[in-house]
Amino acid sequence: MSSKYLAQxxxxxxKFDNIGYGEVVAVCPNTSGNAYMATCLDYxxxxxxxxxxxxxxxxxxxxxxxGSAFLQKITGMKLVDDSLLFVTGNVTILGNPGHFAxxxxxxxxxxxxxxxxxxxxxxxxxxQVNAKIYLGGMFTQLNSVNNYKSIxxxxxxxNLFDSVxxxxxxFVAFQTPTVNALCKVNSDLVVGGSYLAAGTQTLNSIGLxxxxxxxxxxxxxxxxxxxxxxxxxxxxxxxxxxxxSSNFFIGGHFTKANNVIQYTTSNNLxxxxxxxxxxxxxxxxIPNIKSFNNxxxxxxxxxxxxxxxxxxxxxxxxxxxxxxxxxxxxxxxANFTASNWQLLNIPINNRNL
Numbered sequence: 001m002s003s004k005y006l007a008q009x010x011x012x013x014x015k016f017d018n019i020g021y022g023e024v025v026a027v028c029p030n031t032s033g034n035a036y037m038a039t040c041l042d043y044x045x046x047x048x049x050x051x052x053x054x055x056x057x058x059x060x061x062x063x064x065x066x067g068s069a070f071l072q073k074i075t076g077m078k079l080v081d082d083s084l085l086f087v088t089g090n091v092t093i094l095g096n097p098g099h100f101a102x103x104x105x106x107x108x109x110x111x112x113x114x115x116x117x118x119x120x121x122x123x124x125x126x127x128q129v130n131a132k133i134y135l136g137g138m139f140t141q142l143n144s145v146n147n148y149k150s151i152x153x154x155x156x157x158x159n160l161f162d163s164v165x166x167x168x169x170x171f172v173a174f175q176t177p178t179v180n181a182l183c184k185v186n187s188d189l190v191v192g193g194s195y196l197a198a199g200t201q202t203l204n205s206i207g208l209x210x211x212x213x214x215x216x217x218x219x220x221x222x223x224x225x226x227x228x229x230x231x232x233x234x235x236x237x238x239x240x241x242x243x244x245s246s247n248f249f250i251g252g253h254f255t256k257a258n259n260v261i262q263y264t265t266s267n268n269l270x271x272x273x274x275x276x277x278x279x280x281x282x283x284x285x286i287p288n289i290k291s292f293n294n295x296x297x298x299x300x301x302x303x304x305x306x307x308x309x310x311x312x313x314x315x316x317x318x319x320x321x322x323x324x325x326x327x328x329x330x331x332x333x334a335n336f337t338a339s340n341w342q343l344l345n346i347p348i349n350n351r352n353l
Contacts (some may be wrong), residue, residue, distance in 0.1 A: 025050070028030065028079035033057045035231030036065065036085055036105070038074040052085070052103065065103065066140070067196035069093055072180055076126045078133065079105075082154065085155075086133055088123040099123045099163075100135060100142075100154070113154065116142045120176050127182035129211070131157045136179030136191065151191065152179045166199035166214050171231045185246050193251055203330045205232040206250065213269070218282050221274070222256035225265045229256070238307045246278035249286070249314060251304045257280045257283035271304035271318060278342075287339060313337050 025036040035055045050071035054063045067084075070092040078086045085103040093101055093112040100123060116123070118141030125136045134155045135142075140149055142161060149168045154161050168177040174198030177195030184190075189209040197203055204220025221232035232254035240247040251273045255263040262285050263272060273286040304318040314336040333344045 001195050024076040025074055026078050030079060030082045032082075036077065038071075038077050038087070042086075050089070052077075052087070054105070065105065065108060067103075067108050067110060069101070069103070075122075075124050078126050078128050079132075080128055081154065085125060086128075086156075088126050088135065088177050089138075091166060100126075102156075113159075114142050117144045118146070124178075125182045127189060129184050131155055131185065134182050134189055136182050136193065138176050138178045140176060150179045150193070150195070164209065166196045166201065167210075169197045170194075172197045178233075180233070180235050180252075181237045181250075182218060183239060183248060185239060185248050188246070190237050190250075192237050194231050194233045194254070196231070205234050207255070217276060218257070219259045220257075221250075221254040221283075222253075222255045223270075224256045224261050225270065232256070235304065236306050238309050240275065240311055242312050247276055249273055249275050249307055249309065251281065251307045251316065255283075273304070273307060273314070273316065287341065288338065316341075325344075 002234070010346065012344050021081070023040040023196050023347040025040065027035050028330055031036040034057050037053050037055060038050055039053060040050050044167065050073060051064060051066040054065050056063065069085075072090040074087055074089040075089040083104060085105050087103065091098055091101045093110045096112050098112045098115040099121065101110055102114050105108050114135070116139045118139060119139060120175075121139050123135050123137035123139065127134050133156055134151065135154065138150050139146060140150075142148065142152055145161065147163045151164050151168060152161055153164055155252070168179070169278050171194075176194065179191055179193040179195070181192040182189060183192075185208075188211070191209055192204050192206050195203065198207055201216060202213050202220070203216055204222060205212065206215060206217055206220050208215040221234065223230045223232045233252050234250050235252040238249045240249060251271065253271060253273070254274070255265060255270060257259060257274055262274075263270065275284045275286060277284045298319070299332045303335070304316060306316045307319050314332060316336070317333050334341045335340075335344065
């Protein structure tokens, strides 16, 4: 299911209603105002497949770009130069299964680029920095190369893969780290997930990769609940396009930043949002979402799905209870301006926003 929110009129547009029942997992706009969307026809059916559709904003019509590819699952997309659409997930191209592929949207030709070959395998996210596409997830081998630890880089000009120096480490021995979110900030890459360190440098689930070195962000993040100090989990990252100066927002499971407990909870599902203040080199807290519109869950909100920053407002999608799941969990959208959260006037009954 897909909808377009019109900030000027504070209303939802119905122009995407003919997309059909299902789930939209990724949207990539091009420079002409059109967009490529990754959709699942039926997210309640584990055997349902995904497709790539192109939205022409002028004609307000969809066109299927899936072609001959079989897309079992899509976890991320990135459009480069309005011509190359990079896709992560579980894909099959010309009978060959893999986890990273590209679609030339001009010729509509698919090319399989990467296949996880190790015992652990999933790619969750991707991001472009110059001619490089960074891949993050939970994996150790890609195309039978064994020197990756949940992050690697692909140069789409040379068609070569490489590791990122400073191997990521889990919180305990032999634990595979997780990278859930990648975000380009200026010319650097912010890497979020659940991991302890890169090389010998402790990062605590969030770090900045400059292209040559890792940087610690004021001690990183932890998740303190029930009297225990636990690893944090970063699920989403978004640029602050207004204040700039390398500032960005993050969302996920964490309560501790700047080496100080910011929120008190007894539940490890507690979600919140922090903002990295680059000029002060510290984390700023965003007022807790649970305090608005009588949403007074003791340990909520839960399942913060995504955050987006648009025209000076921060938008967040999350569930309004602990029972949000694949079969009808209700998600809502709110925006944050100045110091207040406001619930958008129509709740969205969907799992992914």
